[in-house]
Amino acid sequence: MEMAKRIWFSLVGQPIFLLVLFSPLIPFVCGRNVQNSPSGLYGFTGISSFRLINRRSLLTCPDPNPYLAINVTSVDPLANEQNVTVTVSGVIIPDKSDWVAMISPSDSDVSSCPVNSIMYQQTGDFSSLPLLCHYPVKAQFLSMDPSYLKCGKKECRTHASNVCVLRTCSGSITFHVVNIRTDIEFVFFTGGFETPCILRRSQPLKFANPKMPLYGHLSSIDSTATSMRLTWVSGDRSPQEVQYGDGKSQKSTVSTFTRGDMCTSDLASPAKDFGWHDPGYIHSAVMTGLQSSQTYSYRYGSESAGWSEKINFHTPTAGGSDKVRIVAFGDMGKAPRDLSVEHFIQPGSIMVIEAIEKEVASGNVDAVFHIGDISYATGFLVEWDYFLHLIHPVASRVSYMTAIGNHERDYVDSGSVYETPDSGGECGIPYETYFPMPSSSKDKPWYSIDMGSIHFTVISTEHDWTQESEQYKWIEKDLASVDRSKTPWVIFTGHRPMYSSQGGGIIPSVDQRFTKAVEPLLMKHKVDLVLFGHVHNYERSCFLYEGECKGMPNKDKSGLDTYDNTNYTAPIHAIIGMAGFSLDAFPIIVGKWSLVRASEFGYFRIQGTKEQLSLEFVSMRTENVEDKFNIIKAKR
Numbered sequence: 140m141e142m143a144k145r146i147w148f149s150l151v152g153q154p155i156f157l158l159v160l161f162s163p164l165i166p167f168v169c170g171r172n173v174q175n176s177p178s179g180l181y182g183f184t185g186i187s188s189f190r191l192i193n194r195r196s197l198l199t200c201p202d203p204n205p206y207l208a209i210n211v212t213s214v215d216p217l218a219n220e221q222n223v224t225v226t227v228s229g230v231i232i233p234d235k236s237d238w239v240a241m242i243s244p245s246d247s248d249v250s251s252c253p254v255n256s257i258m259y260q261q262t263g264d265f266s267s268l269p270l271l272c273h274y275p276v277k278a279q280f281l282s283m284d285p286s287y288l289k290c291g292k293k294e295c296r297t298h299a300s301n302v303c304v305l306r307t308c309s310g311s312i313t314f315h316v317v318n319i320r321t322d323i324e325f326v327f328f329t330g331g332f333e334t335p336c337i338l339r340r341s342q343p344l345k346f347a348n349p350k351m352p353l354y355g356h357l358s359s360i361d362s363t364a365t366s367m368r369l370t371w372v373s374g375d376r377s378p379q380e381v382q383y384g385d386g387k388s389q390k391s392t393v394s395t396f397t398r399g400d401m402c403t404s405d406l407a408s409p410a411k412d413f414g415w416h417d418p419g420y421i422h423s424a425v426m427t428g429l430q431s432s433q434t435y436s437y438r439y440g441s442e443s444a445g446w447s448e449k450i451n452f453h454t455p456t457a458g459g460s461d462k463v464r465i466v467a468f469g470d471m472g473k474a475p476r477d478l479s480v481e482h483f484i485q486p487g488s489i490m491v492i493e494a495i496e497k498e499v500a501s502g503n504v505d506a507v508f509h510i511g512d513i514s515y516a517t518g519f520l521v522e523w524d525y526f527l528h529l530i531h532p533v534a535s536r537v538s539y540m541t542a543i544g545n546h547e548r549d550y551v552d553s554g555s556v557y558e559t560p561d562s563g564g565e566c567g568i569p570y571e572t573y574f575p576m577p578s579s580s581k582d583k584p585w586y587s588i589d590m591g592s593i594h595f596t597v598i599s600t601e602h603d604w605t606q607e608s609e610q611y612k613w614i615e616k617d618l619a620s621v622d623r624s625k626t627p628w629v630i631f632t633g634h635r636p637m638y639s640s641q642g643g644g645i646i647p648s649v650d651q652r653f654t655k656a657v658e659p660l661l662m663k664h665k666v667d668l669v670l671f672g673h674v675h676n677y678e679r680s681c682f683l684y685e686g687e688c689k690g691m692p693n694k695d696k697s698g699l700d701t702y703d704n705t706n707y708t709a710p711i712h713a714i715i716g717m718a719g720f721s722l723d724a725f726p727i728i729v730g731k732w733s734l735v736r737a738s739e740f741g742y743f744r745i746q747g748t749k750e751q752l753s754l755e756f757v758s759m760r761t762e763n764v765e766d767k768f769n770i771i772k773a774k775r
């Protein structure tokens with residue numbers, strides 16, 4: 140039945156009345172809209188149909204046959220990472236709607252939660268009849284076992300005169316499991332994701348060491364590159380330590396967040412309700428007394444909780460020195476390393492992080508900048524652990540700097556500029572706990588840092604940036620304070636773009652008020668390069684100001700686009716949100732300012748010397764550099 144709903148969106152304090160017709164109802168996803176129906180979601184690679192699971196009523200299975208069983212083959216207890224094979228047996232007629240969910244903790248209420256149906260509106264998905272009061276970590280259809288549907292693995296249950304009169308079938312699927320501290324169980328459902336009912340549940344499986352220190356990741360704390368922060372996760376609340384260099388150590392400070400810390404409006408959010416998962420304890424310690432551009436080793440943990448492996452890491456180039464090599468991208472997220480579906484999957488994330496891992500291993504990266512939309516956990520908190528596991532080979536070896544995005548911060552009535560439900564009620568709390576950046580205080584996630592010849596100004600597009608705001612004043616002060624003799628280059632970065640050819644859905648990708656408010660500061664303070672994400676592709680501009688090209692790059696001898704900033708013209712913008720989320724296409728007609736476009740997964744390389752910035756877009760389609768340009772400046 141056709142129905143109309145009215146939603147108020149208060150954008151930057153100016154309410155916009157939005158009348159949306161819902162049939163079916165429409166959720167908002169990062170500037171796009173997706174039909175909330177199985178047919179609308181199937182084939183949309185960024186969102187699996189599994190997202191519908193919490194909007195299905197849990198039916199009672201017809202009396203299951205007595206032979207049904209679910210068994211788990213794994214290391215007992217569970218290691219920090221392994222593949223767990225789950226076998227269901229005793230199935231009389233295998234059906235393509237049979238599936239298995241991994242649920243944690245095992246004592247979660249997964250039977251029914253009809254009272255909470257209204258809460259699901261807070262995901263931006265309008266529906267009723269939630270299935271699971273506690274959302275599964277992941278799930279797989281048994282048809283992933285190619286022999287299951289044709290009963291390739293048989294067991295004889297009843298014989299008569301040496302003839303088997305009742306055969307049952309079995310099937311096995313494999314789950315990639317990492318240490319999430321809380322015990323897990325596997326639940327055998329039939330009825331698909333649309334009409335599910337529970338057939339059998341496994342015994343709970345415990346992790347051997349829920350206190351194990353894991354997922355250590357580095358960040359810089361200042362421009363000297365003589366101190367590095369290490370942040371890690373453990374089920375242990377007692378302070379631990381990082382041991383590094385030749386016999387140095389630092390004790391950790393311990394923090395965490397609780398379900399009560401998750402934000403909400405009149406209705407509970409996913410983070411506060413069915414998406415909650417205990418994060419354990421987040422430890423952080425600053426390794427001091429280092430030298431820039433050096434390799435050291437460390438391990439972290441304690442005698443009682445255990446120790447991490449020994450890891451080599453690289454300190455960045457100090458601010459004011461010459462050469463620096465950075466990898467940057469936005470909107471990466473994570474994807475499962477098995478055949479599972481999860482609530483939110485970013486299909487390009489694994490290939491991109493593995494390519495960056497190779498660059499880091501070759502010693503060619505000083506630091507990484509991930510400019511918003513970090514894990515896409517969006518209120519389903521166990522996905523932070525899987526994300527931290529995914530980036531660990533990179534983030535444990537070089538500084539992993541971040542900016543906040545809409546999927547970390549935005550929520551209704553939470554103080555975010557955009558009152559969309561994009562963070563699922565996280566409201567930046569898990570983000571700033573997992574990724575402490577050199578910001579001045581909580582919920583003010585803007586900062587700057589010098590690396591080599593580049594000054595990075597990192598802002599939050601999700602916090603107030605209007606002219607009277609604290610952030611605006613900070614941006615102005617920060618840009619004015621740059622010593623260009625030390626760092627001749629200024630890169631300004633955040634999450635939402637000022638320009639994009641991709642128009643977006645109901646909520647546009649570009650907020651003109653943001654561009655109008657902040658762009659004059661970039662011009663005034665001669666920002667060289669502006670990097671944003673949020674839109675999931677790669678795009679680069681001319682010298683751009685107020686929507687118009689103020690100049691064009693020249694071709695150098697090898698035909699490479701070269702922007703000459705000796706006599707400053709205007710900022711150059713690049714969108715680099717192509718690191719994982721399903722890609723955005725470009726319209727046929729684009730503005731004159733858009734010089735290069737690529738709708739491909741990949742990442743961005745920045746190499747700086749005092750004379751030149753060399754920029755490259757590395758595409759995962761070709762595993763090659765698909766755009767390259769330079770910015771030069773003659774010495775004064």
Ligand SMILES: [Fe+2]
Pocket residue numbers: 169470511512544545546634672673674
């Ligand atoms: Fe975004």
